[in-house]
Amino acid sequence: MKPGHFQGHFHDTAVNARMKRCHDFLEKNFTVKSSMRRMVDLGDGNGAAIKLGPYCHIASQDGVTVVFTGEVAHWPDVSPDADPVADNQNKYVSGEQGGSEADRLLKYYRALLDVPTVEEVCERALESLGSVEGPFAFVIFDSMQRRVLAARDKDGAQSLDWGVTNDGLLCFGTDFSMLGECVRPTAVPFPAGCLYTSAGNHIAESPGEEGWVIEGEQWPGHVSCYMHGMTRRWRPVQAVPRVDSHGCICGNVFRVASERDVPNVQGAA
Numbered sequence: 001m002k003p004g005h006f007q008g009h010f011h012d013t014a015v016n017a018r019m020k021r022c023h024d025f026l027e028k029n030f031t032v033k034s035s036m037r038r039m040v041d042l043g044d045g046n047g048a049a050i051k052l053g054p055y056c057h058i059a060s061q062d063g064v065t066v067v068f069t070g071e072v073a074h075w076p077d078v079s080p081d082a083d084p085v086a087d088n089q090n091k092y093v094s095g096e097q098g099g100s101e102a103d104r105l106l107k108y109y110r111a112l113l114d115v116p117t118v119e120e121v122c123e124r125a126l127e128s129l130g131s132v133e134g135p136f137a138f139v140i141f142d143s144m145q146r147r148v149l150a151a152r153d154k155d156g157a158q159s160l161d162w163g164v165t166n167d168g169l170l171c172f173g174t175d176f177s178m179l180g181e182c183v184r185p186t187a188v189p190f191p192a193g194c195l196y197t198s199a200g201n202h203i204a205e206s207p208g209e210e211g212w213v214i215e216g217e218q219w220p221g222h223v224s225c226y227m228h229g230m231t232r233r234w235r236p237v238q239a240v241p242r243v244d245s246h247g248c249i250c251g252n253v254f255r256v257a258s259e260r261d262v263p264n265v266q267g268a269a
Helices: 015-029 084-094 101-110 118-129 176-183
Strands: 004-007 037-043 046-051 056-061 064-070 136-142 147-152 161-164 169-173 194-198 221-225 237-243 249-256 266-268
Touching: 015 037, 015 046, 015 176, 037 056, 037 064, 046 056, 046 064, 046 136, 056 101, 064 101, 101 136, 118 147, 118 194, 118 221, 161 176, 169 176
Parallel strands: none
Antiparallel strands: 004 046, 004 169, 037 046, 056 064, 064 136, 136 147, 147 194, 161 169, 194 221, 237 249, 249 266
């Protein structure tokens, strides 16, 4: 998945201005030939850009959009004898639509829409992610629920980075050289083995001098580790202030609480 972005302030009513800002942002920072990319308008001034290929998929339905990159060898609800990797490659070569990793993930997420609380959605997602095998990263944008979810495989084999621009755009991407140019100093690797869920309709803070997940009463979201521990069902994730070379706090480094069976997992925001 190449840099896609999600605006953090949904109370702004200047829809056209937000749409233009999103389009200009992607055009400027996603430096891939137009014939090899797909630009997606997610509505309300949000958008994504992906490089076309067999390992990057996008699926949308009823205001929910999934952008997925990687190759999953096994999904929890798929027969052990199935080969999703070969299936995706064959469909890409033949031009066949449907059945991609993004489609599977979209179907799973839509099944959670009747779940009453975001905490329960997160719990079920953590349970399922722990059983997924293979390198992957994804971002789900739900325009109806005003919700963003993102995750990365437990080994960190699939790249995924994130950060926030000065004007409050929460950005995700898999090419750090592109993303880093537009969201410095906050662009950092997304923590491997973790799931991010936004909290409320205010999902990103302007970095400023103190970092976008450190100050303020309302945090922009929650980061949870989906790897099981020896003594706890889920590993707790600790946020440690990230300091740049000038001694300024510019975000958080997320670390999975140390335990013998699970190595420390680093990422940041």
